[in-house]
Amino acid sequence: MSGISRRRFLAGSIAGCAATTLCGTQKALAAGSFTGYPEGMGVLVDLTRCIGCRSCEAACNKEQKLPAPAKPFDDMSVFDERFHGGTQMRRPDENAYTVVNRYQPEGGGKPIYRKVQCNHCNEPACLTSCFVNAYTKTQEGAVVYNPKICVGCRNCMIACPFNIPGYSYSSAFNPVVKKCIFCHETRLKTGRPPACVEICPQQALTFGKRKDMIKIAHQRILNEPGRYVDHLYGEKELGGTGWMYLSSVAFDQVGFDTTTGNEPIIANVKDFLGTVPMVLAIWPALFTGFHLLAKRKDGHGHDDDHAGDHSAAHGEEEDKS
Amino acid sequence: MKSMIRQGIQPVASHHNGEGKSRKSWSLLEKLLLGLSPRQYLEQAIKNPFNWILGVLFAVGLPLIAYRFLFGLSVVTHSSNDYPWGLFLGFGLFAMVPLSASGFMLGTTVEIFGRHDFEPIERLALLNGLLGYLFAVIYLLVDLGQPWRLPYPMVVAFGPAAVLFLVAWHVATYLSVQVAEVSVAFFEWIGWLGGKRFVRRIAVGLTVAGIILSTLHQGALGALFTYAPGKVHPLWYSASFQWIHFFCSAIPGGLCMVIAVSTIVKKTMAWRCDGNFLDNLDRCTFGLAKGASMGLITYLAIKLIGVAHDNEWGYLGTGWGAWFMLELAIGVILPLALFAWAIHNQRVGVVRLAAFITVFGVVLNRINTALIAFNWKLYPEIPHPFEVIICLTIFAIYVVVYRFILYRLPILFAWKAVPVEAYETEPVTVQSAPALKSSVPAPGAVYRSID
Amino acid sequence: MKPTLSLHILGMALIVLLCAASGVAAAPTGGPGQVKLDRLANLFTAVNFDHAAHVEIAGDCVTCHHHTTGDGAGGGRCGRCHAQSQKSTVVACRDCHDVDPFSAVQLERKADDRYQYHIDKPGLKAAYHWNCMGCHEDSGGPTGCEDCHARTTAGDEFYQSGSFAPKAAASASHH
Numbered sequence: 001m002s003g004i005s006r007r008r009f010l011a012g013s014i015a016g017c018a019a020t021t022l023c024g025t026q027k028a029l030a031a032g033s034f035t036g037y038p039e040g041m042g043v044l045v046d047l048t049r050c051i052g053c054r055s056c057e058a059a060c061n062k063e064q065k066l067p068a069p070a071k072p073f074d075d076m077s078v079f080d081e082r083f084h085g086g087t088q089m090r091r092p093d094e095n096a097y098t099v100v101n102r103y104q105p106e107g108g109g110k111p112i113y114r115k116v117q118c119n120h121c122n123e124p125a126c127l128t129s130c131f132v133n134a135y136t137k138t139q140e141g142a143v144v145y146n147p148k149i150c151v152g153c154r155n156c157m158i159a160c161p162f163n164i165p166g167y168s169y170s171s172a173f174n175p176v177v178k179k180c181i182f183c184h185e186t187r188l189k190t191g192r193p194p195a196c197v198e199i200c201p202q203q204a205l206t207f208g209k210r211k212d213m214i215k216i217a218h219q220r221i222l223n224e225p226g227r228y229v230d231h232l233y234g235e236k237e238l239g240g241t242g243w244m245y246l247s248s249v250a251f252d253q254v255g256f257d258t259t260t261g262n263e264p265i266i267a268n269v270k271d272f273l274g275t276v277p278m279v280l281a282i283w284p285a286l287f288t289g290f291h292l293l294a295k296r297k298d299g300h301g302h303d304d305d306h307a308g309d310h311s312a313a314h315g316e317e318e319d320k321s
Numbered sequence: 322m323k324s325m326i327r328q329g330i331q332p333v334a335s336h337h338n339g340e341g342k343s344r345k346s347w348s349l350l351e352k353l354l355l356g357l358s359p360r361q362y363l364e365q366a367i368k369n370p371f372n373w374i375l376g377v378l379f380a381v382g383l384p385l386i387a388y389r390f391l392f393g394l395s396v397v398t399h400s401s402n403d404y405p406w407g408l409f410l411g412f413g414l415f416a417m418v419p420l421s422a423s424g425f426m427l428g429t430t431v432e433i434f435g436r437h438d439f440e441p442i443e444r445l446a447l448l449n450g451l452l453g454y455l456f457a458v459i460y461l462l463v464d465l466g467q468p469w470r471l472p473y474p475m476v477v478a479f480g481p482a483a484v485l486f487l488v489a490w491h492v493a494t495y496l497s498v499q500v501a502e503v504s505v506a507f508f509e510w511i512g513w514l515g516g517k518r519f520v521r522r523i524a525v526g527l528t529v530a531g532i533i534l535s536t537l538h539q540g541a542l543g544a545l546f547t548y549a550p551g552k553v554h555p556l557w558y559s560a561s562f563q564w565i566h567f568f569c570s571a572i573p574g575g576l577c578m579v580i581a582v583s584t585i586v587k588k589t590m591a592w593r594c595d596g597n598f599l600d601n602l603d604r605c606t607f608g609l610a611k612g613a614s615m616g617l618i619t620y621l622a623i624k625l626i627g628v629a630h631d632n633e634w635g636y637l638g639t640g641w642g643a644w645f646m647l648e649l650a651i652g653v654i655l656p657l658a659l660f661a662w663a664i665h666n667q668r669v670g671v672v673r674l675a676a677f678i679t680v681f682g683v684v685l686n687r688i689n690t691a692l693i694a695f696n697w698k699l700y701p702e703i704p705h706p707f708e709v710i711i712c713l714t715i716f717a718i719y720v721v722v723y724r725f726i727l728y729r730l731p732i733l734f735a736w737k738a739v740p741v742e743a744y745e746t747e748p749v750t751v752q753s754a755p756a757l758k759s760s761v762p763a764p765g766a767v768y769r770s771i772d
Numbered sequence: 773m774k775p776t777l778s779l780h781i782l783g784m785a786l787i788v789l790l791c792a793a794s795g796v797a798a799a800p801t802g803g804p805g806q807v808k809l810d811r812l813a814n815l816f817t818a819v820n821f822d823h824a825a826h827v828e829i830a831g832d833c834v835t836c837h838h839h840t841t842g843d844g845a846g847g848g849r850c851g852r853c854h855a856q857s858q859k860s861t862v863v864a865c866r867d868c869h870d871v872d873p874f875s876a877v878q879l880e881r882k883a884d885d886r887y888q889y890h891i892d893k894p895g896l897k898a899a900y901h902w903n904c905m906g907c908h909e910d911s912g913g914p915t916g917c918e919d920c921h922a923r924t925t926a927g928d929e930f931y932q933s934g935s936f937a938p939k940a941a942a943s944a945s946h947h
Contacts, residue, residue, distance in 0.1 A: 049898075051905075053917070058931050072933035074917075084700040093402050129548045131486035132478040149478045152466020154405035155485050159548035166402045167466065169395035175466035191876030198874070203898030207874040212883070216892045223849060257551060265548055268560040269484060272544035275564070276487060276537060283533045287433050291525055294435035 040122075040141030041188065042210030042242040043197060044217050045115055047254065048227055049204035052079065052100055052113035056196035056205070060098045060117075063183055063195035067095050089255065092116055093166035097180040098196060103254045112247070114254050115196070115204070118143060118164045118180035119234060120242030125265035126156035126165060134177075140189060141210060141242045142182035150176055161238055161260055182242070210242055217246055239264030332356055332593065333729070335737035352510065355728060371589075375717050382714025385707050389463065397707035404695070404702045406464070408712045411691035413460020416684040417453050418492075418542055419567065422575025424450020424499055425528070425535040426612070432528040439608060441601040444506055444732045445586070446579045448723075451499040453578070454492060456719040463711065484544045491538035498531050506730040536568060543567025546690055554694035556636050556645040557686075559627040569623055572616035574683035576609045577656075580676035582723075586733060593727060595734035603669045610672045613679060614660040621653050641697065648689060652682020803827055811866055812897055815927035819900075819920050829911075836903055837863055869899035 058073035060066070071078055079102035081090060090099040098117035105112055124143045127135035134150045137143050145165075152175055157165045165179045183194035192198075193207040206216060217232045233251050234244035238260050245256070252258045333347055333356040347356065354362045366372055389397045400407045427446035430436045462468040474480065474489045501520055508517035520527070543563040546553050550560060559566065583602055586594065594602075628634060636642045656675040663671035692702070727733055803823055810818030826836070833841035838850060842859025845851045862868070870878055873895030882891055894902065908915050917923070928934035 055931075061932070062930060068932060068938040070938060072937050073931040074933045087700045088403075091402065125548060129483050129485065131474045131480040131483040131489055133480040133483075134478070146478075149470070149473055150467065151470040151473050152468075153485060154400075154466070155483070155545065155548070157402060157405035158545070158552070161549075161551055163403060167400075167405065169398075169400060169466075170393050172391055172393035175393060191879075193874035201897055201901045203873070203894045203902075206892070208879055208882070212891070219892060260551060265550070266482070268547040268550050269544060271561050272484065272540060272547060272564045273482070275540070279536050280533060283536065284529055287429070287529045287532050288525070291433045291435070291529075294433065 037137070037139045037141060038211070040139065040210050040242060041182075041207065042120075042141060042213040042244060043194070044206040044208075044213040045243060045245045046204050046206065046220070047112050047114055047245060047247045049202045050100070050113040050115065051202055051204075052076070052102055052111070053201060054078075054100055055199045055201060056115055057096060057098055057100060059195040059199035060180070061096065063186060064097055066097070069096065090116075091166075092118075092164055092179065094168040094178040095166075097178065101255060105249045105253055112249060112254050114245075114256075116162075116164075116255075117196070117243065118182070119162055120180075120182055121238060121264065122240040122242070123238075123264035123266060125159035125161055125238075128264075128266040128269070129155045129159035131155070138184060138188075140182070140184065142184035142188050143242075144181045144184050145177055145179065147174075147176040152176075159265055161257065161265060210240075210244075213244060217244060220246060236262040238262065239267075334595075334731070334734055349511075352729065375721060378710075378714055378717050382710050382717070385711050386463065386714065388707075389711065394464075394466065397705060397711060399702055399705040399708065400464075401702070403699055404692070406691055406695075407702075408688075408692070408704045408708045409460050409464035411688050412684065412712055413464070413715065414457045415542055415687035415691050417457040417460065419539060419571035419574035419683050419687065420578040420680060421450045421453025421457070422535060422539060422571040423447075423453075423579040424502065424575070425531040426572060426575050427579070428502065428528040428531050430612075432524055433532075438601075439605055441598050442579060442583060442605040442609070444503070445583060445727075446575075447499065447502045448506075448726060448730075448732050449579055449582055450575070451496070451503050452719060452723050452726075454496050454499060456715060456722075458492065458496070459718075460712075460715055463715065484541050484548070488538050488541045488545070491534045491541065495531060495534040495538065498527050498534065501527055502531070503730075506732055506736075509736040510730045535571075539571040540564030540568040549695070551698070552696050553690060554636075554641050554645075554697040555631060555633045556628065556641060557690045557694040559631060561630060562623060562627045565623055566620070566627060569616060569620045570683055570686060573613040573620065573656075573679050576613040576616065577676035577679035577683075580606050580609050580613075580673055581680050584673045584676070586727065590724075590727065590733070593733050597735060598733050606669055606672055606676075607664060607667070610660050610664055610676065613676065614657060614664070617653055617657045617660070617679065621649065621657070624649060624653075641694065644689075644693075648682070648685055652679065652685050656682065803833070809900065811871055812900075813921075814924070815930050816917065816921035816923050830907075833863075835907075840868075865899050865903070866896050869894060869896040871896050873898075 054073045054076070057069075061069060061073070078090060079100075082088065083090075089101040090096075092099055098115060100113050100115050103112045103114060120137075120141055120143045122137070124135060124137060126145075127133075127137060127143060131153065132149045132151055134146045135143055135156065136146070152167075154167055154177075156177060157163075157167060165177045167177055168175045182188050183192075187194055197205040197207045206213065208216070214232065214235055217235070221228045221230055221232070227248060228246050229248065229250060231251065232244050232246060233256055234241035239262065245251070247254055247256075250258075333352050335347075357365070385397060394400055398407050398409070423446040427439060427443045430439050431443045462471065465471065470477075474486055475493065480486045501523075505517050505520050508514065508520070541564065543566055546558060547560050547563050550558060583606065587599070587602060591599065628637070637646065656679040659671055659675035659678070663669070663675060692704075696702070805822075805824040807821040807823045808818050809821050827833075830836060832843060834843040834846060837843075839845035839854035839857040840860040840863045842857070844856060845854035872878060873893070885891060904913075904920065905915055907913060914920065923931070923934075929936045932938055
């Protein structure tokens with residue numbers, strides 16, 4: 001009996017290993033370095049140009065048919081809003097895919113405005129963390145989301161290093177993730193810039209191929225070294241982002257996380273993903289081996305048919321007594 | 322129930338009512354009612370004060386669960402865009418799963434390493450595993466935005482590079498494995514030997530599958546947090562070791578949960594336990610405690626290696642560091658010391674106390690990682706009161722289901738008598754094969770001859 | 773419309789054409805007196821730009837027109853190439869600065885542009901705003917949106933302001 005079961009078991013584990021290998025290959029491909037589609041589009045956000053007019057917020061609201069805001073888009077009192085004990089500024093959510101926040105740089109000077117939206121990572125954390133592949137990085141460079149297959153685990157929100165995706169928690173029957181999709185459906189696909197870029201009166205947002213945006217950004221730094229900090233945020237951060245930022249002050253002064261490092265989020269997970277095929281391949285033989293060793297030592301032929309049988313034996317004895 | 326037994330009523334533990342010629346088979350309803358009349362059953366249920374506590378909790382909690390499903394997560398939780406995961410996952414998923422590692426631990430001990438001296442507690446450990454996972458999934462269902470889409474990663478769309486994809490598949494397959502493992506007791510209870518024989522035959526395969534799946538998804542739950550390197554406080558985060566930290570702490574977590582449950586069982590439902598269970602429980606408890614100690618000391622070592630590897634010593638001087646060290650002191654070092662002393666001095670009571678502390682320590686670690694040390698750069702979030710009540714309610718359902726099964730299926734006691742068909746088809750020959758140890762019941766001759 | 777006599781007939785003719793095209797009134801200094809900036813009017817009304825008054829303030833053409841008016845581009849970056857540039861055939865902002873700088877056509881054209889210094893040329897809207905607001909900020913001129921152009925009804929709707937302002941009970945956003 002045990003022979004048959006062992007043979008069956010081995011066949012099963014070989015099939016399992018084969019399946020794992022295939023699965024593992026897929027994973028390896030998905031987890032390899034990806035620096036974005038070469039022709040992917042990007043946006044260069046120049047904080048030195050932004051005047052905080054919130055036109056981009058208004059344009060986004062109209063383009064994405066978002067609900068009416070709590071305050072008009074020309075109401076600048078939103079810049080004074082603070083949340084969670086006065087610690088947090090506004091962030092994108094289900095009602096607003098982009099928000100502008102105002103920062104007062106250290107040592108005085110004019111306030112600096114920073115537009116926040118999805119940065120459309122080359123290797124998005126939301127995408128790699130999603131177990132139903134609801135996210136897609138399109139060839140045009142947008143990170144888009146499929147609400148029809150989203151289960152609502154919200155792992156993408158855990159994973160997003162920029163705290164971008166919002167969730168419609170108040171919906172009971174169709175809650176979904178809401179975030180900037182680079183106006184992919186209505187504009188990007190047909191070669192048009194996103195609504196926020198088009199409306200910006202100051203051209204604080206420059207739209208073009210991501211690779212060209214990098215060139216332009218470095219040219220601006222080169223041309224006006226006194227105007228800019230010599231860094232293009234998003235060029236390398238977290239594997240690179242489609243939206244990149246230039247600033248006149250240190251980035252951590254205007255709400256950027258400067259501790260992200262340049263590896264995409266998935267790089268942190270690779271250590272674990274790498275062990276998966278190993279465990280699947282090694283454990284069956286290892287533990288079956290342990291089992292065989294333990295059995296030999298046993299020497300009672302007392303292997304597979306013990307537990308549970310105690311009932312019968314027990315009962316038998318008691319019945320006889 | 323105790324008073325019923327005092328009145329001379331024996332709870333169902335076999336297929337037959339009475340002895341000898343007067344024996345007749347219990348009906349399924351009678352089995353469900355433990356051999357009591359419906360009136361008697363109700364009477365003992367009402368007499369139990371614990372049921373009243375449960376009743377109050379359900380009266381508040383069940384409507385709240387309905388409220389959540391009718392009006393969305395926002396009415397009962399503080400889940401937000403910054404804190405997508407609250408108590409439902411922080412406690413329900415991340416803490417319940419490690420506490421359910423007992424299934425594969427004891428399965429491995431008995432089936433793989435051949436330590437049949439742990440058999441008296443094996444079924445309890447398997448059941449503990451099954452129920453823990455089942456309720457982790459139930460917590461998950463309450464938390465998911467669209468729980469009816471739970472099968473999607475299996476059938477509709479695949480995200481194979483996602484750790485959660487592994488978790489989903491592994492938990493689903495492992496749940497099936499555990500159902501199969503526990504089904505042995507169920508088959509005995511309903512009296513279907515064929516099913517039992519089949520499961521016994523594939524027991525080793527199931528167990529090995531259980532080890533693989535457990536290793537991976539216990540680890541995977543930890544690896545989920547490697548998606549949030551900037552959000553989890555560095556002391557609770559380790560890109561390289563997070564999964565090993567979670568896996569390793571699940572070992573003492575699972576073992577100590579079995580000690581904890583067995584302690585409660587011994588105190589509250591000794592009537593349901595047979596001599597084999599009660600007589601061997603202390604010995605098994607020491608055995609489990611030794612295993613848990615090994616797990617704890619390894620866990621402590623790799624936690625410190627984690628701090629050293631990422632050079633996070635500086636954080637130990639901060640408030641976060643103090644909290645981190647407190648977690649380790651209470652959740653790891655204290656039980657470790659208690660275990661060491663108690664095992665040396667053969668004090669089973671202290672072992673049990675240490676086990677409860679370990680369980681608390683593992684839960685604390687998971688809640689720390691998922692909630693307290695999460696978003697340490699942002700702001701703290703306190704769960705909504707309704708969230709806490711729903712968590713407690715689901716836990717109470719878990720306790721009720723746990724108790725329901727322990728009362729009925731032969732987990733704590735051996736199912737008496739040999740099924741009728743076996744009697745008729747095979748002559749019963751009790752083999753004189755000696756058991757490994759006197760405390761272990763002899764293998765059943767009936768199944769041997771059938772095999 | 774009273775174009776003044778000038779030796780540059782061709783240039784004159786062009787100005788006349790431009791004036792005719794968009795309601796430009798010429799000023800005695802050689803540039804137009806009033807310019808109606810209406811290419812982008814939509815959410816805001818067209819701007820009636822008093823060119824003559826601004827010429828008085830600026831004192832020269834190069835302050836606003838780079839090198840296109842033939843005054844040279846002075847020193848600095850532009851001057852490296854354009855210090856000796858002759859008066860160009862076009863001087864209006866919109867003749868160089870595109871209304872749609874990020875359209876697919878424009879992006880393609882930019883990609884083919886060998887003059888790499890101009891790959892970052894602002895669009896017309898930015899050119900106006902930078903040129904005006906840059907000076908206004910430094911010299912204390914008006915900088916508010918409606919100081920120069922009134923918001924239209926379409927603008928009120930777009931900014932959900934004025935008669936389109938959200939009701940008080942608008943859904944509060946989650947943070």
